[in-house]
Amino acid sequence: MSHALLWLPLLAVFIVLAWLGWVEYRKLEHYRQWAQQFEASKYDIAAVLGQQGDRLTWGRPTRQGIVNLQTCELSTLQRVWVEGGGQRLETERDRFKGTIHLVLQTTTGECYRISFTELPLALAWRDRLAGKIKGEFA
Template sequence: MTHGLLWLPLLVAFVVLAALGWLERRRQRLFLEWAAGSELSKLDGGGGARLKDGCLEWTSFEAGKFKPQGSLMVSKLELVELLSLGSGDAPLTDESHGACRLRLIGDGREYDLPFSDADRARRWIGELMSRSRCEL
């Protein structure tokens, strides 16, 4: 009987890990459907984003579906800044890694697009600016 009780926490851990894996797989499948046909897309801990037909849209994953957070026409994009995620308007240095956000300025408004990886965000800046055909 004690041997069975020793295996019970491992069984519970296995069930929890299997459920988390199933949820992640579902999130990825929904993202692939949502981002189909996009020129540029990303999915990470900060949420999803896609560039499709000149429109940049970003979402968060909540309650088993993607919830739209904002959109911006790339042709109206004026400036993209890389900022730290939690400390106001502090710019991110080139040596920084980890969670950050892109501040998108265009159409007279500012938008924040979260990223879980600063290197990926830097690549996105180059892609977005080349697609918007802006010169800073």
């Protein structure tokens, strides 16, 4: 009896890990279906992002699907930069603490912040978008 009680917490941990794996699998499956409509796209636990022509679309992945979808036209962008911990990041060697955001500023002054978990990926998207907008990038 005592041996069974010792293994019970291990069984509970296994069940929780299996459930978390299923949740992440569902998120990825929803992303795969969603991303088929885009020329380029990215997925991470923070956000999804897709580009089709002159349109950027992003949102948050959940097991029910992509939620909080927002869209922006590249023609309305004036500036684009990467921010981490409240400071602008230029290279992968920059030190920072906090969340990474790709910041899009429109000609009307409105700013959109798209979350990233990896700095190199955020910098690559910044460079990709900078070549397509008429404004500047930092």
